[in-house]
Amino acid sequence: MSRVVIFYGTTEGQTAKIAQHIADVGRNAGHQVDLQHAAELDPDFSLAPYDAAILGASVHEGRHQQYMVDLARGQARWLSDHPSAFFSVCLSIASDDPEERAEAQAIADHFTASVGWAPPHRTVVAGALRYSEYSWLKRMLMKRIAAKESGDTDTSRDYEYTDWEAVTAWAKHFYATLGEDRSRKQLVGRG
Numbered sequence: 001m002s003r004v005v006i007f008y009g010t011t012e013g014q015t016a017k018i019a020q021h022i023a024d025v026g027r028n029a030g031h032q033v034d035l036q037h038a039a040e041l042d043p044d045f046s047l048a049p050y051d052a053a054i055l056g057a058s059v060h061e062g063r064h065q066q067y068m069v070d071l072a073r074g075q076a077r078w079l080s081d082h083p084s085a086f087f088s089v090c091l092s093i094a095s096d097d098p099e100e101r102a103e104a105q106a107i108a109d110h111f112t113a114s115v116g117w118a119p120p121h122r123t124v125v126a127g128a129l130r131y132s133e134y135s136w137l138k139r140m141l142m143k144r145i146a147a148k149e150s151g152d153t154d155t156s157r158d159y160e161y162t163d164w165e166a167v168t169a170w171a172k173h174f175y176a177t178l179g180e181d182r183s184r185k186q187l188v189g190r191g
């Protein structure tokens with residue numbers, strides 16, 4: 001059993017939902033997983049009790065939440081010294097256009113490179129269009145973007161693009177490596 005913390009940044013809620021799912025996968029695998037919305041972080045928080053961390057953030061206008069950038073930058077050393085993973089949530093990864101998908105990867109790369117962290121486990125996850133929760137202006141903006149991307153422009157309903165099976169598989173893989181990491185440490189300890 002490892003103690004894992006998941007920090008997430010969310011603006012409309014989809015990254016929170018994905019983080020919750022990743023926490024559930026970890027708990028089902030026997031780990032102790034804490035979930036923390038990074039915008040509400042206690043300034044005195046400490047990573048000391050944890051063996052591993054997962055960070056997740058969503059993309060708006062080409063960038064992730066600044067509070068996630070600040071958190072990752074501030075903890076880059078700890079993250080680099082411990083098992084860690086990053087997931088980025090956006091819409092363009094669900095696009096049919098390879099250039100849009102490459103851009104989604106580049107935004108995630110930019111996040112990790114700009115904070116000085118090279119997470120060994122990283123993924124870009126398709127998020128959601130939550131028209132029902134947007135202001136009028138946001139709804140119009142997203143409708144225009146969706147017209148180019150997915151064609152899902154009926155603003156009377158929401159659309160979810162998250163591939164939950166892929167998220168589960170990614171999370172399971174990460175949690176499985178924690179067991180391997182511990183076994184390696186035990187072997188080194190014995191040797």
Ligand SMILES: Cc1cc2nc3c(=O)[nH]c(=O)nc-3n(C[C@H](O)[C@H](O)[C@H](O)COP(=O)(O)O)c2cc1C
Nearest residue numbers: 011012013014015058060061062090091092127128
């Ligand atoms: C105002 C706004 C701007 C967005 N900008 C981008 C963008 O630049 N690139 C992208 O791929 N997705 C963009 N998205 C889509 C979000 O990343 C997607 O809706 C995601 O699910 C949001 O996650 P959250 O609910 O956790 O904040 C944008 C969404 C909104 C509402």
